[in-house]
Amino acid sequence: MVDQMIKTLYKARVQKSGDYWAISVPEISGLFSQALSRHTVEEMTREAIAFWFEIHPKCFDIEYEFIEEN
Numbered sequence: 318m319v320d321q322m323i324k325t326l327y328k329a330r331v332q333k334s335g336d337y338w339a340i341s342v343p344e345i346s347g348l349f350s351q352a353l354s355r356h357t358v359e360e361m362t363r364e365a366i367a368f369w370f371e372i373h374p375k376c377f378d379i380e381y382e383f384i385e386e387n
Contacts, residue, residue, distance in 0.1 A: 325377045329362045331355075332384040345369060 330341050331352075338352040340362050350365035352358045359379065367374035 322376075326380060327362075327366055327377060328380045328382060329358075330382050330384060331358055331362075333386055340365070342366065 327342050327344055332339050338355055338358050340350040340352060340358060342348045348365055348369050350361045352361040362379055363374040366377060
């Protein structure tokens, strides 16, 4: 039988800001990143969280909230 590890879930807020996508993770005060395209949002978010905690970028899950412009 394979033991399943429960991964930490982070919730990222993503909003278009000029030419970039601004990324914040409210549970991690001070953690912000940006992506050049919506396609690279996940990669940049994973790299930022992994760097913050000095962990592997695949050992946690991320849920995204895309904020629409008004």
